[in-house]
Amino acid sequence: MAQGTHGDAAESFDPLRPRLIRVAYRMLGSVADAEDVVQEAFIRWMGADREAVREPEAFLRRAVTRLCLDQLKSARRNRETYIGPWLPDPVVDEGEEEEDVTLPLMLALERLSPLERAAFLLHDVFGVGFEEIAATVERDPAACRQLAARARAHVREARPRYRVERQRGLEIAGAFFAASRSGDMTALGAMLAQDVSLHSDGGGKRPAAIVPVLGFGQVMQVHKALAVLFGKYGSTLVRVGLINGLPGFVTREADGELQTTALDIEDGCVTGIYVMRNPDKLRHLH
CATH class of the missing domain: 1.10.10 (Arc Repressor Mutant, subunit A)
Structure with missing residues (x-):
């Protein structure tokens, strides 16, 4: 295909790419799969009669959605054999824009x-x-x-019925990191709701709970054990930010790998803790 044709296609496609990736990621929950789908849509765009397309964004959104629907069929089969809880790839946002899909x-x-x-x-x-x-x-x-x-x-x-104010949420996330890593169980317990749940996704690649941990007592027991490991081997804060629309933080753990922790917060209390440890799902953060 002539370079000029490729250039023309890219010129009209590139401004739409971020929005198309947002659609694909929310459909699939995977950053890599979303990027692959959008790239496939670009290939189709290069081969299309672009002059006959009145609304390029609608045309491309349709192509991306259909590709995602095809992908979801195989994704569902893969989820059935996935080891432990499945969580979507973490997307870390440092901007001010509120995320509509948490x-x-x-x-x-x-x-x-x-x-x-x-x-x-x-x-x-x-x-x-x-x-x-x-x-x-x-x-x-x-x-x-x-x-x-x-x-x-x-x-x-x-x-979310009562979305936590952004800055307050990030303050809670920072305090959660400090308490969980230092072993201050009194401070940590004061942040947790009685019905708090802990979900960790290791994908069979790194140690993680095979089933969700439910309830205040069980979650505290897990963090007491983790605090001993953090004290012995360390855990370094990389940044605090919004992770999939929730306050949270990125850390580098003792094995050298990244980890994300996202906190669902209601009425000032942490009701859900979502920990991503699967290195395949963290690769894009490097």
Whole structure:
């Protein structure tokens, strides 16, 4: 293909790439897979009759969504054999923009069918009309409205009712790091809700709990044991920031690998702790 043609395609595609990656990542929960899907959409864009496309963003969003729907079929099979809890790849945001799709919501999306997930994300998150969604998923608009409504009912509880103020959330995250690494169990316990849960994703590549740890007492027991290891081997803070829309922090652990910890906070108390240890899902952070 002529270089000029490639250049023309890239010139119109590149400004849309960040938004397309946002769509793909929220569909798939994987940074690498999202980038692969968007690259495949670019290849299709190079081969398309671009002069005949009236709305490039709608055309490319449709292509990305369809590629994601295909990918989700194989992803579901892979999740069935995944070792331990599955968490989406962590995305660390240092900017001021609030994230509309937080980690608990992404986990709730995992329970939807691929079509429900697409309809909900495109309409409720990205503001796409049902006519375009219908053309994308090859259903009529009324059916797409039903898909979005069913999805909305399923994920309603996962949407934050009282979003913690950003700076306050980051302060809690910093205090959580300090207490958990120093072994100050009194300070740590004061931050935890009674029904707190701990979810750690090692993917079978690094040590992590095979099932979620539920309840104040159990989570405190885990952190007491971890504090001994942190005291012996160390754990270095890399940065505090928003991780998938939740306050949290990135650390470098004793094995030299990165780790992310995201905190779901309600009424000033930590209700959910999400720890990513799978090195495959942390590679993009390096």
